[in-house]
Amino acid sequence: GENVEQHPSTLSVQEGDSAVIKCTYSDSASNYFPWYKQELGKRPQLIIDIRSNVGEKKDQRIAVTLNKTAKHFSLHITETQPEDSAVYFCAASWGAGRRALTFGSGTRLQVQP
Amino acid sequence: GAVVSQHPSWVICKSGTSVKIECRSLDFQATTMFWYRQFPKQSLMLMATSNEGSKATYEQGVEKDKFLINHASLTLSTLTVTSAHPEDSSFYICSAFTGGATNEKLFFGSGTQLSVL
Numbered sequence: 001g002e003n004v005e006q007h008p009s010t011l012s013v014q015e016g017d018s019a020v021i022k023c024t025y026s027d028s029a030s031n032y033f034p035w036y037k038q039e040l041g042k043r044p045q046l047i048i049d050i051r052s053n054v055g056e057k058k059d060q061r062i063a064v065t066l067n068k069t070a071k072h073f074s075l076h077i078t079e080t081q082p083e084d085s086a087v088y089f090c091a092a093s094w095g096a097g098r099r100a101l102t103f104g105s106g107t108r109l110q111v112q113p
Numbered sequence: 114g115a116v117v118s119q120h121p122s123w124v125i126c127k128s129g130t131s132v133k134i135e136c137r138s139l140d141f142q143a144t145t146m147f148w149y150r151q152f153p154k155q156s157l158m159l160m161a162t163s164n165e166g167s168k169a170t171y172e173q174g175v176e177k178d179k180f181l182i183n184h185a186s187l188t189l190s191t192l193t194v195t196s197a198h199p200e201d202s203s204f205y206i207c208s209a210f211t212g213g214a215t216n217e218k219l220f221f222g223s224g225t226q227l228s229v230l
Contacts, residue, residue, distance in 0.1 A: 043206060043221040046220065106155075
């Protein structure tokens with residue numbers, strides 16, 4: 001099965017700085033890579049995703065890059081704000097059809113005002 | 114966007130009792146739903162895949178007789194934790210894909226915090 005590793009486990013940045021979270025996956029057949037933001041006690045919210053036919057995707061202050069050769073993908077948040085503070089999870093899914101996601105271990109991002 | 118509804122949001126029960134959690138897709142049909150469990154400060158771990166009209170597929174180490182899953186319609190899946198024990202206390206959350214083949218996305222229910230006394 002798929003194995004997803006995520007780093008760092010915690011990340012503290014100053015407001016306005018950028019934050020980068022990295023994930024690696026094991027199964028080269030994986031083709032869908034979403035990122036979720038989870039606030040304490042709440043459901044994970046999809047913030048951005050990328051599919052294996054694309055190398056980069058951007059949505060305002062958030063971007064995701066994918067390197068299929070190295071089997072890693074990254075989340076980039078620019079101009080961080082205190083409300084960006086949360087736990088971020090990467091995930092990967094492989095194969096055709098709607099298969100379950102395998103999640104990384106999570107990164108707790110703290111944006112200091 | 115798509116909405117996945119989950120009830121109850123939290124439940125406290127005595128050890129040995131059973132608890133049922135409902136997961137509904139509100140504006141789309143979901144032939145498949147996924148149940149995850151999340152312990153404090155940990156990641157989401159897949160428990161089982163719920164398939165409409167057929168048996169659920171359980172992940173290794175998840176007891177199918179303890180975590181009963183029923184997916185009787187295209188919009189409803191239920192998870193019943195039978196004979197709950199304190200070690201079953203966790204955040205249970207369901208999810209479902211929506212969208213077309215090239216833009217499908219996984220959305221989560223609001224989760225159920227289960228506390229077994």
